[in-house]
Amino acid sequence: MSLLKKTSHLLYNLPRTFYHDTFYGFVIALIGSAFIFLEHFNFTSYFLNSLSALIMISGLLLSPKRVILFIGFFWGLFWVYWFGFSFQYYSLTYLIPVVSFIFAMIVLVFTIPLAYIKQIWLRALLIFLFSFTVQFDTNWIQPEYMLVYSYFGVQKWQFGIILFALALFWTLYHDNKFSNYKKFAPLPLLLLLLSGNYSALTSEEKNLLPLKIKLYDTNIQQDRKWSSKERLNIIQENLAAIDSAINKEYDVIVLPESAFPLYMNHYPHIQKELEKRAHNINIVTGALLQEREDGKHAKNFNVTYIFTPDKTVIAKKTLLVPFGEYIPLPIFLQEWVNQTFFDGISDFVTAKDPTYIDINGTQFLNAICYEALCEEMFVSHPKYMIATSNNGWFLPSTEPTHQKIMMQYLSNKYGTIIYHSANRAGTGIILPQ
Secondary structure, X not given: OHHHHHHHOHHHHOOOXXXXXXXXXXXXXXXXXXXXXXXXOOOOOHHHHHHHHHHHHHHHHHXXXXXXXXXXXXXXXXXXXXXXXXXXXXXXXXXXHHHHHHHHHHHHHHHHHHHOOOOHHHXXXXXXXXXXXXXXXXXXXXXXXXXXXXXXXXXXHHHHHHHHHHHHHHHHHOOOOOOHHHHOOOHHHXXXXXXXXOOOOOHHHHHOOOOOEEEOOOOOOHHHHOXXXXXHXXXXXXXXXXXXXXXXXXXXXXXXXXXXXXXXXXXXXXXXXXXXXXXXXXXXXXXXXXXXXXXXXXXXXXXXXXXXXXXXXXEEOOOOOEXXXXXXXXXXXXXXXXXXXXXXXXXXXXXXOOOEEEEOOEEEEXXXXXXXXXXXXXXXXXXXXXXXXXXXXXXXXXXXXXXXXXXXXXXXXXXXXXXXXXXXXXXXXXXXX
């Protein structure tokens, strides 16, 4: 009891200097980010992840004002420090630290209300409300991600119970009217959640997953990927991978986002090669599409081509990547930012609705990169999803791991099995837990 008491009062008893508060905020945010770095190095510990999540949430409930602000800053920095890494491919390398700082500041701004409210219950409510927010149309910062590889579930009501139990515990703990025994009474509420993250699929069900699917994981450097000199080599590598999958009698091969780095409709001879192979295997691959209507300005689409023995389907992306495929700023700023910083590249167009892919009678929801991280794609509870990504934009970093955690979060929440093929890192099957 004395050890716990000392721990709970640590943030209040030590000197309140700027440097101390920076250190406390840094340590708490680092603990709350441990699940990402542990998973990145293939060390999954449900115990450590559960403990670090409880410490992070407790830190947000208990910390003084300035510590809260530093927690918010380092929280954003540790989770999405890599967000600006793609800028190097636009000759904007100098902006990488600026973008990292901006996203850290965005999360800090979201924690400002916590800093100026001392009541634990109100802080718990604000944390719960924060879990419903997005930042610049991105959802990379969600507190429930800490629970993905933990003993707790990821549903909103489960996160709410954790906040309620911890808020009640710390409220009683600092109230001398209650005996030590009664102060611990709220913690058994957490036991209700301990079965929240175990696999929902039996071993028999895992063995009965539909079709024999080859997930082709390419390893192409981003600066090489879009080089005209490398295009032929990349195409030949893709065709060789398809031929190999045919020889191994796979039903489907899934290639990553933009595996063919070109406007496919401008290269009919490549389409014919893929259509010919589609008589022996279903091919799902990323590419680009360009359309013109009556000589108007060209419309560019990030798409998935699906080649089957019977037909070819083009699935257009419906949700674009902020700052990669569109600019999430007011209209009067969009064109200037796009031309000034992205050379007009961030001008992709979306389809109205997502596409379901029918392969040998099995329905797969198509998701291209960022779409597989968006809750809007999962609200219909698709049983199967084929997702494709190009993570070469952000390496070396923990971005592919963060992406995997987000997809696992949505898979757990909606019961969707995700077949993910990615360039450079992240390829694999994600099963609901």
